[in-house]
Amino acid sequence: MTGLALIVASQVFGDTLRWYDPKTIDFNCMGTGQPPRFHWAILLPIDSSLDGRTVHSGRVHICEPMDSSGILRLCKGFPPNVIVLDSGSFYSTEFGFYEVPFGDTIVLNQGDEIWLWCSYWQNLAEYPATADAGPAVRGFGDWVSTDGTVWSELYQYGFDYNWVMELILMPLDVKEGPARPNEKLTLLPAPGGFWITGYEGPALIYDPAGRLVLSKEIKGKTLISPLRPGVYFVVAGKQKARVAIR
Numbered sequence: 001m002t003g004l005a006l007i008v009a010s011q012v013f014g015d016t017l018r019w020y021d022p023k024t025i026d027f028n029c030m031g032t033g034q035p036p037r038f039h040w041a042i043l044l045p046i047d048s049s050l051d052g053r054t055v056h057s058g059r060v061h062i063c064e065p066m067d068s069s070g071i072l073r074l075c076k077g078f079p080p081n082v083i084v085l086d087s088g089s090f091y092s093t094e095f096g097f098y099e100v101p102f103g104d105t106i107v108l109n110q111g112d113e114i115w116l117w118c119s120y121w122q123n124l125a126e127y128p129a130t131a132d133a134g135p136a137v138r139g140f141g142d143w144v145s146t147d148g149t150v151w152s153e154l155y156q157y158g159f160d161y162n163w164v165m166e167l168i169l170m171p172l173d174v175k176e177g178p179a180r181p182n183e184k185l186t187l188l189p190a191p192g193g194f195w196i197t198g199y200e201g202p203a204l205i206y207d208p209a210g211r212l213v214l215s216k217e218i219k220g221k222t223l224i225s226p227l228r229p230g231v232y233f234v235v236a237g238k239q240k241a242r243v244a245i246r
Contacts, residue, residue, distance in 0.1 A: 011044060012049065012050070015170070016166050016167070016168050017044050017169070018042070018164075018165065018166035018167070019042055019137045019140055019142075019162040020131070020162040020163065020164045020166075021132045024132045024134075025061065025133075026131065037119070037120075037121055037147060038129070039118065039120075039146070039151075040117075040118050040143065040163050041115050041116060041118065041145070041165075042115070042140060042141050042162070043078075043114070043115055043139070043140045043141075043143065045112075045113055045140075046109060046110055046114060048110050050108050050169075051108065052107060052108070052109070053107070053108045053169045054105075054107055054108075054170040055074065055085075055107075055108065055167065055168075055169060055170070056101070056102065056168045056231060057100060057167075057168045057231070058074055058102060058167050058168070059098065059099045059165065059166050060090075060097070060129075060130075060163075061095075061096065061097050061130035061164035062092040062096065062097075062098055062128040062129075063095045063128055063129070064092070064095060065092055065094060065128075068121055069090065069091045070091070070098075070119060071087055071088070071089050071118065071119045071120075072088055072089075072090060072098075072116070072117070073086070073117040073118075073119070074106065074114070074116060074117075074167070075114070075115035075116075076112055076113065076115070077113060077115075078113050080149055080150075082115060085102070086106060087100075088100035088101065088102070092128060095130075099208070099230075101229075101231050114167065116165050116167050117148075118163075118165065119148065129164075130163070131159075131161040131163055132161050132162050132164060134159075134162065135161070136153070136154060136159075136162050138153065138155065139153065141162030141163060142159070142161065142163060143163075170242070185198050185199045185234075185239040186198045187234060187243040189243060189246065190225065192225050192227060192245070193224045193225030194223075194225075194227075194243045194245065195223055196218050196222050196234070197221045197222075199236045199237065199239065200219055200220070201217070201218060201236065201237055202215060202218070202236075203215065203218050203224075203235065204234070204235045205232050205233070206233045206234075207230065208232075208233075213227070213232065218236065227245050228245070230244075230245055231243070231244050231245075232245065
């Protein structure tokens with residue numbers, strides 16, 4: 001049990017849960033001759049340090065353009081008894097990370113078995129899943145299926161690496177709406193952006209990776225636009241808030 005606890009603890013990197021080694025991503029796909037339906041997944045056991053944390057999004061690295069869209073699912077349980085908590089589609093045009101925002105109310109609980117599961121239906125001969133150089137974190141980072149029902153670990157096929165996938169959590173110091181109940185910052189979604197009310201002064205808008213998207217002086221009711229669909233974090237004076245743009 002001690003060894004398992006050490007392995008499970010190694011999944012946490014700040015607000016990101018993953019198994020792969022970012023220093024050894026080799027961008028290798030699965031080989032040719034695979035079935036047309038391809039599913040790959042990682043398992044993330046939730047321990048006491050993650051109890052009560054809120055989910056933000058999932059990311060998967062794709063190593064080549066895709067000829068059809070992929071689906072990224074956030075699931076709970078263990079196959080075949082898996083419950084889908086949220087899901088979203090993405091389409092790869094080049095190699096890199098692709099992110100799917102998940103619901104705002106998914107909370108992790110100690111003892112949960114959380115699956116991050118990606119699916120792809122292909123017309124070409126190769127598959128876009130990216131892996132590190134290994135070794136695989138057995139039982140956690142290297143699950144594969146041809147039908148989405150029966151799952152196996154990659155080592156059973158002679159592979160020894162982890163999928164480049166990760167679950168991103170909400171930062172501990174950022175909550176939905178006003179950070180302080182005695183202050184009045186309010187964010188109201190609008191087409192292509194959102195309104196800020198109840199605050200005057202400079203506001204900074206960040207994406208989930210912590211990059212500054214824009215800054216704006218707020219005077220009265222102010223429209224922040226245009227923004228791409230996704231979740232953004234707003235820092236306005238001493239207040240922090242989150243808003244989802246559809």
